[in-house]
Amino acid sequence: MLKKTFVINGVSQTVEIEQETSLADVLRQKLLLTGTKVSCKEGHCGACSVILDGKLTLSCVTRAKRVPDGAKITTIEGIGTPDKLHPIQAAFKFHGAAQCGFCTPGMVLSAKALLDQNPDPTRQEVRDWLTKHHNACRCTGYKPIVDAIMDAAKVMRGEMSQSELEYKAPADGRVWGSKYPRPSADAKVTGTWQFGQDQILHLPANTLHLALTQAKVAHANILSIDTSAAEKMPGVFKVITHKDVKGKNRITGLITFATNKGDGWDRPILCDEKVFQIGDAIAIVAADTEEHARAAAEKVKVELEVLPAYMNAPDAMADDAIEIHPGTPNIYFEQPIAKGEDTKAIMDKAPYVVEDDYYIQRQPHLSIETDTGFAYIDKEGRLTLCSKSIGLYLHLLMIAPGIGLPPEKIRMIQNPTGGTFGYKFSPTMEALLGVACLATGGRPVALTYDYQQFMQYTGKRSPFFTHLKMAADAKGKIVAMESDWTCDHGPYSEFGDLLTLRGAQFIGAGYNIPNIRGIGRTVCTNHVWGAAFRGYGSPESFISSESLVDDLAAKIGMDPLEFRYQNVYRKGDTTPTGQDPDAYSLPEMIDKLRPRYKAALEKAKRESTPEKKKGVGVSIGIYGSGLDGVDGSEIEIELTRTGVTLFVNWHDHGQGADMGALGTAHEGLRPLGIKPEKIKLVMNDTAVNLNGGPAGGSRSQVMLGNAIKNGCEVLLAALKKKDGKFRTYDEMVAEGLPLKYKGAWSSSMCTNCDPQTAQGKPFAVYMYGVFMAEVEVDTKTGKTKVDALTCVADIGKINNRLLVDGQIYGGLAQGVGLALSEDFEDYAIHSNMLGAGIPYANDIPDKIDILYVETPREYGPFGAAGVGEMPLTSPHVAIVNAIKNATGVHCTNLPARPPKVLAGLKAQEKAATVVKPIA
């Protein structure tokens, strides 16, 4: 132990530290200054940034013993408070620069350190600073953060009043369509938003800390598990194995597709007979501290018979491959598509036919917050699971039988969440927490994955291998498409069939293709399991169709944007599943883009050099808002003495569920003239909220939005008096009228897609995007830099501009990562943020333009569609198409990292130097 005195936020504090304690742990665990966030513990994310004697410092990799006595440390708590925001915090709030808020304290500290030494930076200097200090943000695409820092600098230089950074309500007080800051913004910019790891520090003293014994191989039979050595380790309370699990010990994927050859009960909570992937949980150690639990988890002895590991779909599909789940074939689901006439004859006689193979990688979600959660028994005796779940009711049903409790004995709460981007559409640690809490006699338990565990033992985007063929007639109209796609879904089947169906729904979406034949399949492998990822099936689909459309245009000799214009949906056209589109805005969207596109092409031509080649690419992207077929949501709304309380399960990844709910409710209650601050939100707890459905499939603004709208209508009807005025709270009570009402909505106009033809009406509302990327390729290194991105978006009427801008910036940034750098293939390289290719500020262009076309949607609340996934439908394809436009190199296998582009350039050179024999 070592005694140290630091001056923290101006207050002298003496602490006793152990030799290896990090500064972040001193701040968080000893002083409970939880505004400093910790995630990667490798200096890759910057969430833990503090200012130490005037220097920006990563507190998680700084040993406290090395910090000199008397050092002055500034943490987020020393910057400002919700009552008195620092200009940087006010600017972050104003620009919507805090979405999930997990990176925000580190970003604010980083900005403060920059402005202390350079009060008047350029935008590029801000980006260089954030990049150099590894301040990563996965939500915002960096642009709003740079905007905020530039404005804060102006205020700090006295060139702008801080009041200009305050939200100004429009004259009519309308919140819908405005830039009203999200209710959680103050807490996020001041670091007082309590994420799961922060709450764990406030759990009772008898809380047990958990650590996992995990598989180090990808496929094996378990011969024995010996916990005796682990049990003797210091601080250990219990070592839990599958024998302690009271239920079926399986997580069910709730399979709904009758044609699925599996039964959905394939993911063990704790492995019993087999290991299916690296990281699989075999035992849980519950101990007094996390360190003790982790040390003991290493001592659990597992004897294995190692089996062949199938790390990709082709290997698992080979004739001699054994069944990963004995009794279920590795190809366990197939989804054909058949629209219009048989395609063979049409293809044979079409004047223009193109085809190619594509691969899209296992994209990691890379939220800055790792996975974390805790569990306890509440005062009603319910097992209470608090996690990052974005599907509380869904997960409850998926894990209850495995744990061995009836659903009504389980309560689920979503913690403030530092981004998920879809990985939490699957339960990750919820069942482990539940099993551990029950096996330890109901003690509170807490579990946090380190970043490597998070990378290896939570789901990823499932790779697609696709072969696609398209034909056009002499006039340049697409007449037929043949598709064959294979989804590598890892070892667990949950939602794999649904993802495979997405291939049928979105390969070729956007165009009226009258004749389609194809088949997709889901394959079980031993790489990490497939989970939902923003766009879920659409980036996987568009990598093939939006690339091939460019080839078809080239074959015909048409400009790729004009070829698209000629073929996009118009009245009378149908989607690949035979549905009428809900909006025909693509021609208008392309019209909007055209002048910019022409200017970009000219600019690229002008500026291109043999060393730095410039190019422009376009793509279109479409996605549904909702789950397939009939989907729905329920909410409750209550009149209170002080206003209205809205009870809503609108799970918040970081997208702004609070603001989405508030904006919609305020619009619904406008006849009442209620102020937004009088609408209280009670969210994301199954004990108090009805089932709103998961926050996946960009469904919440549409589904929950409609339910909220309906709830408001029901409440207003109950309040209305004969004279047309509304009853007050006192009048309602005096008349004995109920104060609380239910709102509900369901997409009853939808139908499931047919299992043999994929024809159907799966979504009531769609989102549309047209993307343009401007890139520069360094021909010496093969490195691609995205100079600018433009997105024309039709997401219906906009609830909140800060939210939708933020969604689009963030989604586009993930598209850049998907195109150029991100992957989770090699466990040795890709198990941390840096190795997995997370984009930093300088990897994302400063020039990102969004152009809106607001077509009101018939089935959207107040005309709104969703937005969350639209910006990640196909920006990566625009980038790949731009690389091809710049260099002629066509990357059909993502990510287009420099060696691949370089190999393409070299192949071109070689081809050019080969002297062709004279015929």
Ligand code: MCN
């Ligand atoms: N919105 C709006 N006007 C519209 C449409 C939407 O203001 N016309 C707002 C909504 O109020 C909501 C947000 O935009 O706050 C997204 O709405 P919607 O598209 O309905 O999506 P959900 O609320 O269901 O959010 C989920 C969606 C998905 S599926 C993923 S994955 C995702 C995403 O949103 N993960 C995210 N956005 C994310 N953003 C952050 N910061 N972090 C994630 O993990």
Ligand code: FES
């Ligand atoms: Fe930056 Fe979520 S707001 S990581």
